[in-house]
Amino acid sequence: METLKNALDFSDFPRLDLTLAAAVAIFLMVFPFFPHSSFAMSTLIQFLMFSLYGMGWNTIGGYGGQVDLGKAQYLGIGAYTTAVMLLRWDTPFWISMPIGVMLSVTWSFIIGYPLFKLKGHYFAIATIATSLVLKDLFEVWDLVGGSRGIEILAGKYQTPDFLHLIFKGDDTYYYVILLFFFTGILFMNAFRKSRLGFQLRSIKDNEDIARSLGINVHWAKIKTYAIATAFVSAVGSFHACYVKNIEPEDTMSLDISILIALMAMLGGAGSLWGPIIGAAVLVPLKSYLKEWLGAQAGMVGIDLILYGAIIMIISAAEPRGIWGMVDKARRRKRS
Amino acid sequence: MEILAGSLSAGLLIGMVFALVALGLTIIFGVMDIVNFAHGEFLMLGMYTALLTAQATGVDPLLTIPFAGLVGFLLGVICYLGFVKYLIRGPMVAQLLGTFGLMLVLRNLALFLFGSEDRTIHEGLLVGQSFDLGMGIILPATKLAAAFLSVISFTAVWLLINRTRIGKALMATALNAQGARYMGIPTERMNAFAWGIGGATVTMAGALLVNFWSVTPYVGLLFTMIAFAIVALGGFGSIPGAFFAGLIVGLITELPGIWDFIAEMTGFDWMASVPMTSFKYTWVYLAYFLIMLIRPRGLFGWKH
Numbered sequence: 279m280e281t282l283k284n285a286l287d288f289s290d291f292p293r294l295d296l297t298l299a300a301a302v303a304i305f306l307m308v309f310p311f312f313p314h315s316s317f318a319m320s321t322l323i324q325f326l327m328f329s330l331y332g333m334g335w336n337t338i339g340g341y342g343g344q345v346d347l348g349k350a351q352y353l354g355i356g357a358y359t360t361a362v363m364l365l366r367w368d369t370p371f372w373i374s375m376p377i378g379v380m381l382s383v384t385w386s387f388i389i390g391y392p393l394f395k396l397k398g399h400y401f402a403i404a405t406i407a408t409s410l411v412l413k414d415l416f417e418v419w420d421l422v423g424g425s426r427g428i429e430i431l432a433g434k435y436q437t438p439d440f441l442h443l444i445f446k447g448d449d450t451y452y453y454v455i456l457l458f459f460f461t462g463i464l465f466m467n468a469f470r471k472s473r474l475g476f477q478l479r480s481i482k483d484n485e486d487i488a489r490s491l492g493i494n495v496h497w498a499k500i501k502t503y504a505i506a507t508a509f510v511s512a513v514g515s516f517h518a519c520y521v522k523n524i525e526p527e528d529t530m531s532l533d534i535s536i537l538i539a540l541m542a543m544l545g546g547a548g549s550l551w552g553p554i555i556g557a558a559v560l561v562p563l564k565s566y567l568k569e570w571l572g573a574q575a576g577m578v579g580i581d582l583i584l585y586g587a588i589i590m591i592i593s594a595a596e597p598r599g600i601w602g603m604v605d606k607a608r609r610r611k612r613s
Numbered sequence: 614m615e616i617l618a619g620s621l622s623a624g625l626l627i628g629m630v631f632a633l634v635a636l637g638l639t640i641i642f643g644v645m646d647i648v649n650f651a652h653g654e655f656l657m658l659g660m661y662t663a664l665l666t667a668q669a670t671g672v673d674p675l676l677t678i679p680f681a682g683l684v685g686f687l688l689g690v691i692c693y694l695g696f697v698k699y700l701i702r703g704p705m706v707a708q709l710l711g712t713f714g715l716m717l718v719l720r721n722l723a724l725f726l727f728g729s730e731d732r733t734i735h736e737g738l739l740v741g742q743s744f745d746l747g748m749g750i751i752l753p754a755t756k757l758a759a760a761f762l763s764v765i766s767f768t769a770v771w772l773l774i775n776r777t778r779i780g781k782a783l784m785a786t787a788l789n790a791q792g793a794r795y796m797g798i799p800t801e802r803m804n805a806f807a808w809g810i811g812g813a814t815v816t817m818a819g820a821l822l823v824n825f826w827s828v829t830p831y832v833g834l835l836f837t838m839i840a841f842a843i844v845a846l847g848g849f850g851s852i853p854g855a856f857f858a859g860l861i862v863g864l865i866t867e868l869p870g871i872w873d874f875i876a877e878m879t880g881f882d883w884m885a886s887v888p889m890t891s892f893k894y895t896w897v898y899l900a901y902f903l904i905m906l907i908r909p910r911g912l913f914g915w916k917h
Contacts, residue, residue, distance in 0.1 A: 345706045392906050399648045402709055404905050407898040410838065414895040476866050530835065536713050543706050579721035579830075586717030591698060593711030599705030 285468035295551070303416045306456055310449045317569065319448045323520065325561040326455045327513050330462050332541040332547025332553025333507025337466075338502045339539060340547035341475060343482030344394070348405030349538045352507045354530035356514025361524055362421065362429045363571045364442060371443035375515040382511035383504045390500045406532060413530040427525030432516070451520050458513065466550055469505070478502055482548075510538070544592055555600050563588070572586040617747060618875065620870025622750045628863020629760040632856045634836055635843035637689075637811030640774075643850025644787040644807040647701060650712040651692075652840050654719035655812050659685055659819025660828040661727055662735060674734050674824050675758055678766075681812040681820035682790040689812025693805045716833065723830040733827040745795030759821035764882055766817050770810065773851055783807060787850065799852035813839075839866075848911030858912065865896050 288296060309322065331349065337343050359378030363369035369377075387410050397406050417425040433443040445451055469475050477498045480488040487494050519522055528534075538562075544562035545556025596603055638652050662681045667674040692715065700711040744752045774780035786792040794800050798912040826832075843862050847854025866870075869892075904911065 282799065339706070345709060347709070369657045379906065392902075396905055399642075399646075399703060399709075400905055400909060402705075402843070403845070404902055405836070407842075407901045411902070414892060414898075418892070453757065515666050536710065540710050540713075541705065543710055579724035580844065582721040583718050583725065586693065586714045589714030590711055593703060593707040593714060594696060594699040597707030 280363045281468050281472070284471045285464040287471075288467060294465040295298045299551070304381070306459075310452055316448065317565075321562055321565045323448060323452055323455055324565065325557050326350060326452075326459045327517065327520075328538070328541055329554045329557035330455075330458060330513045330560050331510050331538040332464050332557050333466050334506040334513075335538050336506075336542045336547060336549075336553045337469060337478075337509075338499070338506045340479040340542055340549070340552065340589070341470065341482065341547075342499060342502050343538065344499060344503075345398075345402040346405050346503070346506070347402050347532070347535045348407075348409035349506070349510050350532070352386065352510040353517065354412065354416060354515035354526065355382045356511035357518035357524045357529050358416065358422050358428070360518040361430055364430060364518075365428065368442075370441040371422065371519055372441070375512055378515045379508045379511045382514075386504050386507040386543065387500065394496055394499045394503070406535070409530065409535055410532065413492055413526050416526040416530065425526060427523065427527075430522040432522060434600040443516070451516075455513075455516060455520075459514065462509065463550070463554075470550060472555040474498060474501060479548075540589060542571060542595075544599050544607075546599035549601045549605075552599060552601045557575045559600070616870055617735070617748050618806055620645070620867040620874065621864065622752060623756075623870070624864035625860055625865035626752065626756045626760045626863070629763045629767075630756075630818055630821055630859075631839055631843060631863050632859025633763040633821070635840040635855045635859055636767060636770060636818075637813070637815040638816075638840045638850065639844045639847065639850055639852065639855045640770075640807055641758065641811040642844060644654035644783060645804055647697065647702060647708050647791075648712065648841075649811070650709065650837060651716040651719055651833075652811075652815060653780065653837030654836065655685060655688060655715050655815045655833075656819040656822070656836050657723060657828065657833040658719065658834065659816025660686065660823040661723060661819075662816060662818035663823045664732060665727075665827060667849065672822070675755075675762065678762060678817050678820045682766075682817045685812035685814070685816025685819075686809040686814070689808035689810070690805050693808035697808065698801070698804070699850070716837075718881075720830050720833060727830065729830060731827045731829050734824055736758075753825060755824040759824055762821055763818065764814055766814065767856060770814055773810070774852065780808070788912055795896055804874060806903075816840040822832055838894070838901075839897055840899045844911075846904050847899050848913040851911065851913035854913030862897055862900070868896050 288299075291299075306322075331566055335346060335349055339346050346371065356368065356375070356378040359381055360371060360374040363374040364371070393401060393404055393408070398571075416422055420476070422428060430444070432444050432446075435442055437444055437446045438450055439445070443451075477488065477493045479571070480493065481498060485495055514529070519528065541556035541560055542553040543556065544560055545554065545558075546552035564581075564585055567584055571581040571584070586587065592599075598605075628664060634652075634656055637655070638649060641647060641649055659681045660682050663674050663677040666672070666677045666680055695853060696711070700708055703711075744754065744757070744811065772780075782793070783797045783803050783806060785796065785798055786800045786807075790800050793803070803874045843855055845858075846861060847856070847858030
């Protein structure tokens with residue numbers, strides 16, 4: 279009950295933030311009713327998915343300060359669980375998604391226990407290593423289709439199929455992921471005020487002091503890692519139903535892991551709105567750059583050069599992200 | 614027996630080149646605690662430099678090493694002064710992502726300039742020749758020369774760092790930057806120098822590697838991960854560590870051959886059916902993970 283109250287209580291934000299957030303929420307809810315291109319629609323769905331990944335990363339990476347660059351492996355586990363169960367046993371999405379989450383969380387406990395003995399760079403690179411090992415494994419595993427991946431044939435299902443989450447247009451997918459998105463925000467709002475949330479922030483500030491206060495640092499990190507994993511895995515399951523064609527290369531590659539961390543960092547790690555802002559900037563930027571420049575002959579790679587340059591500038595000039603800038607401006611105004 | 618001897622010799626030869634790849638990463642990490650994701654992209658640029666210079670001027674690819682080293686040195690210094698200098702003031706996550714951005718830029722710049730097709734060197738003094746030592750040990754001349762030159766470059770860098778004044782200044786910066794600054798060592802310039810040396814060694818490794826490894830703009834990531842594994846195994850910041858770890862990792866990449874040998878010796882059929890070659894590099898990642906858990910400072914590490 280207390281948790282639910284916390285989740286719905288946004289009163290510690292300034293009124294300006296809440297007004298803006300409400301405006302964005304209303305915009306997102308009514309967006310499909312306005313005329314739009316299908317490209318804009320799919321960009322928006324990507325935005326919602328990546329803000330959810332970012333929110334997941336933000337628990338361990340933002341509040342906890344543990345730079346995790348292996349989130350894509352859980353996206354893969356979630357996506358593959360749903361796809362394989364759908365193809366083999368015709369399992370509804372709403373059953374295979376929790377199973378995927380459970381598998382991911384189990385795996386996260388298995389590797390999280392040793393991983394969190396490491397710190398800093400060592401931890402970051404070790405998360406990459408585990409993710410790449412899993413990707414290599416999936417590339418030769420016949421059950422999941424090897425490197426060619428799995429394809430879900432939508433034609434077999436009577437659309438709209440809410441049980442298996444197979445729809446014809448993007449609009450229904452949009453509302454499903456929007457529901458996930460709002461649930462995610464409420465969860466994060468409760469998380470940041472929870473006991474674990476406070477423990478993590480104290481771990482980020484100073485691990486030794488946190489330990490001296492009686493916090494079980496190792497266990498707190500593992501628990502949070504599992505929460506982050508659950509987020510990514512659930513959206514990974516959605517990814518499988520939405521994209522319908524999953525391969526190890528585009529669900530589990532290092533680029534995805536980095537992108538997830540990047541969203542959260544760009545927006546401002548360790549704040550509620552950070553990952554959403556980051557995704558809102560980065561996802562459209564990436565897909566529109568690709569749309570404008572990627573397709574032109576003789577311009578291969580230009581979009582990613584620009585994209586990489588933007589990442590470089592941000593991380594050198596304002597490492598605390600957009601939210602960090604807003605925060606700084608506000609503090610200056612107050613003093 | 615022949616499979617085993619062949620695998621071991623191939624592993625040791627490639628290991629020497631891997632060691633040179635990792636040398637730059639370990640120097641940079643040792644001096645300033647920053648992990649460079651773009652390391653493999655430096656290597657890729659070294660490969661292209663050697664390949665294109667050789668094709669343009671007609672000299673043997675092996676002779677382009679000094680030029681590749683020069684290009685790498687400049688690249689490293691430019692990257693430091695123009696970018697990394699600002700990056701190191703931020704938190705760790707910004708450093709990781711910033712060098713990732715650098716990696717994207719370099720990779721796609723190569724894609725833009727050189728195209729995405731595989732390129733290999735077809736002509737040269739040593740291409741296609743090999744020495745057969747019997748016992749299944751066949752040493753391709755290019756690999757042998759690459760390993761030999763790699764050891765020479767490695768020794769040169771080791772001497773530069775351990776036997777010269779500037780090398781001592783570099784070590785002082787690595788051990789205690791503030792103390793070094795009080796002693797009048799220009800630490801900022803030393804950092805730039807470390808990046809220069811790091812860039813030079815890795816592009817030289819690229820120039821050696823291109824003799825028997827085809828180059829695409831995407832070749833970098835694999836080598837970045839291999840270099841991470843070597844540096845972790847040898848100990849972050851340790852130069853002899855990088856060398857021995859390079860040899861070990863070279864042997865690890867030849868595990869499929871050793872596996873075949875065991876399968877043949879023991880006669881277990883199930884062993885032969887495991888697709889070991891698909892996991893060639895998986896073992897490297899796994900080795901990294903295990904080393905970090907068992908001995909986080911690596912074999913020769915002094916800094917962690």
